[in-house]
Amino acid sequence: xxxxxxxxxxxxxxxxxxxxxxxxxxxxxxxxxxxxxxxxxxxxxxxxxxxxxxxxxxxxxxxxxxxxxxxxxxxxxxxxxxxxxxxxxxxxxxxxxxxxxxxxxxxxxxxxxxxxxxxxxxxxxxxxxxxxxxxxxxxxxxxxxxxxxxxxxxxxxxxxxxxxxxxxxxxxxxxxxxxxxxxxxxxxxxxxxxxxxxxxxxxxxxxxxxxxxxxxxxxxxxxxxxxxxxxxxxxxxxxxxxxxxxxxxxxxxxxxxxxxxxxxxxxxxxxxxxxxxxxxxxxxxxxxxxxxxxxxxxxxxxxxxx
Amino acid sequence: xxxxxxxxxxxxxxxxxxxxxxxxxxxxxxxxxxxxxxxxxxxxxxxxxxxxxxxxxxxxxxxxxxxxxxxxxxxxxxxxxxxxxxxxxxxxxxxxxxxxxxxxxxxxxxxxxxxxxxxxxxxxxxxxxxxxxxxxxxxxxxxxxxxxxxxxxxxxxxxxxxxxxxxxxxxxxxxxxxxxxxxxxxxxxx
Numbered sequence: 001x002x003x004x005x006x007x008x009x010x011x012x013x014x015x016x017x018x019x020x021x022x023x024x025x026x027x028x029x030x031x032x033x034x035x036x037x038x039x040x041x042x043x044x045x046x047x048x049x050x051x052x053x054x055x056x057x058x059x060x061x062x063x064x065x066x067x068x069x070x071x072x073x074x075x076x077x078x079x080x081x082x083x084x085x086x087x088x089x090x091x092x093x094x095x096x097x098x099x100x101x102x103x104x105x106x107x108x109x110x111x112x113x114x115x116x117x118x119x120x121x122x123x124x125x126x127x128x129x130x131x132x133x134x135x136x137x138x139x140x141x142x143x144x145x146x147x148x149x150x151x152x153x154x155x156x157x158x159x160x161x162x163x164x165x166x167x168x169x170x171x172x173x174x175x176x177x178x179x180x181x182x183x184x185x186x187x188x189x190x191x192x193x194x195x196x197x198x199x200x201x202x203x204x205x206x207x208x209x210x211x212x213x214x215x216x217x218x219x220x221x222x223x224x225x226x227x228x229x230x231x232x233x234x235x236x237x238x239x240x241x242x243x244x245x246x247x248x249x250x251x252x253x254x255x256x257x258x259x260x261x262x263x264x265x266x267x268x269x270x271x272x273x274x275x276x277x278x279x280x281x282x283x284x285x286x287x288x289x290x291x292x293x294x295x296x297x298x299x300x301x302x303x304x305x306x
Numbered sequence: 307x308x309x310x311x312x313x314x315x316x317x318x319x320x321x322x323x324x325x326x327x328x329x330x331x332x333x334x335x336x337x338x339x340x341x342x343x344x345x346x347x348x349x350x351x352x353x354x355x356x357x358x359x360x361x362x363x364x365x366x367x368x369x370x371x372x373x374x375x376x377x378x379x380x381x382x383x384x385x386x387x388x389x390x391x392x393x394x395x396x397x398x399x400x401x402x403x404x405x406x407x408x409x410x411x412x413x414x415x416x417x418x419x420x421x422x423x424x425x426x427x428x429x430x431x432x433x434x435x436x437x438x439x440x441x442x443x444x445x446x447x448x449x450x451x452x453x454x455x456x457x458x459x460x461x462x463x464x465x466x467x468x469x470x471x472x473x474x475x476x477x478x479x480x481x482x483x484x485x486x487x488x489x490x491x492x493x494x495x496x
Contacts, residue, residue: 022379023409030405036398041446053347054391062348139394140353141346143359143445143457145396148348189353190446211456212354250488255423267352 045175052177056147059180062136062152068114089243101167101246101263104231108198108244115203127242129273131155135170135266136180143210145188147171149274150180158239160283165272167264168246169193169234173274185266186247187212194237195247199232204257206232206247209234214248214260226258239279308377318480325485327361335482336376337385340365341476342410344389356442359464361471362389363437366404367430368468368475370411382408403437423469430468 004049039046133151151157152178163170163183186190187208195216196203202225206214216232218224230250236243248260266272277283315322334390349491370377371454382405389400399427414429442454 024411026382026405029380030402033386033398033401034385037396037402037444038399040396051391053494058345058348094400135352137348139347140351140358141356142394143356143442144394147352197342210355
């Protein structure tokens, strides 16, 4: 098939100019794009406001969809679910998974208790969640792993706060809009969480691999003490995440650690909790950039709060 | 007249008497579908990896390949900006790639004016490969070998989805040129 209309200008001077102008405008667009890209790679927080305004505007669409997602797992698992034995099986499996995580968390808590008792006089209070909300979307077409949460600044959500589900840690708040916020999911390649094995004190870092799994890198290198099925919980180091939140279960051993499967699959969660920063004062005192993307707003906001 | 030929006063776009194409539909449908495709991250799919095809870009490709001249050359800037706001990519990545796509497709059209289904699909597959590769590169994450294999399922899905999107665009093209009553077109001077 030939193109439906003659695109070329021929000897028509006006059409030639129009064609030329088209190329000029398109090149200008590409140039603007390149400049914006350089700016946003250099200073990722520059356009946060614009983005959160946009996701605020589209939030109702996401909210409507998110309520329909409840119970389904990820994209392919949801489709596969129709061919599976049935929803009952899935429900039971989920229950067992929750129970397993709870058990591991309980063990971690037990150990935490023992340690705190040893320190004497340190009493940890119950943590009140700042806000609850639904995950209304994710950057499912991008290599980065961001989630969009249906709670924002108006609900008290601030940059850096951990986001958890009943199954474990989901991620942390990267930027906040009025009614939505963007979450850096644990599987994002820029996300690093200090973790320890639930049963003892093997400490490691859990880094995202962007494909739904985590790379667990041991801090003390030597003989790899890990085994398949080991559960890792947050260690509380760094002051951002409170200790004892379930993060990952080891599925494959590597030379310097393991590959872990995420315990709280964000696709399977209904509501997520936004928790306060574990040791906000410590982080403020350290005054070190929290995130790999060094948000300048964060310090300003932290000052507003205090 | 109707007794002789019931289709005498009709064409594939509807009745002809006292009806005309709506400029809003004729020019708005392509823009609207591309913007809708860009809103895909707001779908209730929380994916563990990048699996969803870049729907906004797929629609842009399909409209540009099957209806050249309908989208102006500068369309890459506004459409890319909207895509960037939701895709999670750093702002500017889609603006750059959409704009370059518009230029490149124009040049390809100049070189190969006669085309067929396989050629269109081949061009789309080539462009999708470049697009997905560059979005991974621009994403701001450290690129490793793992990540390069990570985008393969997304790439395969996008290439396989293109003929479907093209079909959808063909159907939408009919909708685009549907005749509506003149009374609904206020600025019509007839």
